[in-house]
Amino acid sequence: MRSLRSPIVLHVVSLVLAFVVLAGSARSEVVRVRAWIDGRSRIVLQGDTAQWQHFDWAAPGRLNCDTGTAIEPTILSGATWYPNWPDAESCENRDCGCSSDLFTGLVPSLPASNFSIALHVVQSRGATMIAEYPSVTNGWRVVIEFDDGSPGGADWYEVDVVFNAIAPVVVSAQGDPFLAGQPDGTTTHSDTAPQQSPTLVALDALACSFVRFTDVAGSASYGPANPFYGPEDGPSQASATDLGISGYSMPLCALLGVFLPDTTNGGLPPAALDFSSPESRNFATLEPELFQTFFIGDGLRADGITAQAFRVPTGATRLFLGVCDGHGWFNNVGGFDCTIAQYPCDVSNPCGEWNLAADFRIAPDQENPNRDACGNVGVWHFLASDPSTPGVHEPSTYAPLTGFITDAFLVDGLESWQGPNVMAPGYPNLPSIAINATGTDQLVEGFTWPAGVVNVHPYFGQMVIVGWRSPYTGRVTVTGSVRDLDDTCASSPDGVAWTIDHYDGVSNETLVMGALADGGAQEFRLADGGGRLVALALNEGDFLYFTVDPLSEIGCDSTALDIVIRPATSGAPFCFGDGVDATHSTPCPCANDGAPGHGCGNSLNPAGALLEGSGTIEQDDVTLLATGMPSTVACVLIEGDGLEDTPLNDGVRCVGGNLRRVRVRQNIQGTSTFPDDNDPWTLSQRSLVTVGSGATRHYQVYYRNASVTFCPSGLSNLTNGWTIVW
16 A cells, blocks of 8 residues: 655745745654544544544444443554543444544644645555645644445554645735746736746656645735735636636636646647636646646635645646736735645555446535545546537547536436536536436436436537546456436437547547447447456556547437446456457457457357456455356366467467466356365466466466357367466
8 A cells, every 4th residue: 555645845936026935844743643443533633632523333442342342542643542432322432423522632733833734544444534634714623534434343544644834835916827937028918027927836746746725815906906805706807828828717816826847838728727606616626737727716615624636737847826817917916825735646545446426426525526435536537528629539628517516407416517508497507427316216307317327418519528537557447338318209319429548648549439329228348349448557647538429419318327447456358359459460260259358259159258357366366257158068277378379279379388277167057267166276376376476377268169060160269368467
């Protein structure tokens, strides 16, 4: 498990004031918290005090105390604390929604002004995250949430809360964002560098990071005789693109920023972002592009407590801070102070599964981007394509859906992220990505929307897109389906087209594609390219984009989208006999191509036999399952330490090198398992390898296929292959 490092202290250069401010120079301090967690609880740290808030299952340290199990203490930087609880109904205080007594004497104590924090997870079975960041608004309080939602009793959780004091950054109201990075003497909007240049913040060089702004104070005016506004209180103001920096729409005099690399922009600027509505400013995480002006405001969500995160784009080395105006920053008055910290994007809570429907956050905790169930921020993105380029799969042009409603079709609990295109009264705007959170199936506009199902709907010339950003590096298995929900009308007979794309930050590749007729359904794995989803290699920060295209009509394009992504912990498939796999070049011997991801087709199953792995390599419980073979014939699991690419009877053998027969089986209904319940050995033991050694083994199942009329080349066939790096 990787852990969060401390926040990076940022160096601030004010070109207006012409001096360098070190944004924080104090050394880091650490409070270590260790507790016996069952269910969901939060610990509140403030000054030299600590207090538990408990929500679900047994309170910290109290599991089974009603039956005589010893109460476990909370350890705070070495100090033992046995919290007192109301004990109104039981010693466990199960599901009480209550608070413990107050612990005093926390060492070291948290500061009472400007400081930043990071969470270092030492031990955690479930989700552990910062639920509330310190600010002047909440009295410099830190809240850490522990969520041991897994069954099986309690477990020890241990975290380090790392904090250090930082000095505020000064941002002049005369900071013109369009002069960001420009040399002295550059003029625009009646402003000149460096007199009206925005404040420069030098970023630390990290592969992935985000910044947070807290304690934004001050006010600004767009002229000596004009009113003063706080960091996000002014009326809406729009400004056009200039000097390679994007335009924007946001409150007048708002605090804003723009990320730059070491150079100025020599090409076209990115699209202008619109922050003119309160909903568009209530994001949890924002991912601006280089040279794209973005809204900061007070750096908090609408609740006035939750700090917003701003993802640093790849290649950014500088952050410029200024204020919103339309023209002539030179006579602006006032400015803002704020606290800034940069954090690495390390994953503190690896997930065992990402499920779109389960992770979809509903009101009042809605987010876009949406964190996953383990607390990793910015994982699920709800987007629409650029309407000016219909059907173009270009991630740089995708825009987030900014509106959110809780009563689509006038039903409370049908919650939807929505675009700007207004439909009939009560309908969500389009495009939309919505969930039925009512708990029951809903009949709306003539079609049934099942409980818990995510419903996406595109618009004319505009794809609706669910993006998933990988929070780790490794292989994943992607399963799911698309299904037409509304097959009751004839106004959209053309159905929809859909794809799954992989974007690595540089290029976008369509991996899987399909199409739905009216009333149709399609599983990802059975579509063109679906075999690639069994063990897809990704790097942290890569995107998978799930797109739904309306084609020419939109009337009946409500589409159920089911997405489940899991780490591929049992190895990876290869050697598909589907005619499109690039891992080998030999075709099936008599044009008997199988289904995506399968082996070559056989006489009883044109889709071919399928070899799949389950279990975990590290736990040495990997099982290989072969299906789709003739019902009762014999089959052999073969293993090799090298690769081959040659026809063998009705199939293609891709396992080579030193070959071994691992096990022989007699199929039961065309299926065999290796190892099965009668085997005393694990697969690694039968393969004569040691888990953790790094040895690579390739597997295929060879099986009898006795039909001389099917494929004259022989009487046997093979599944696809499976590779394991032990």
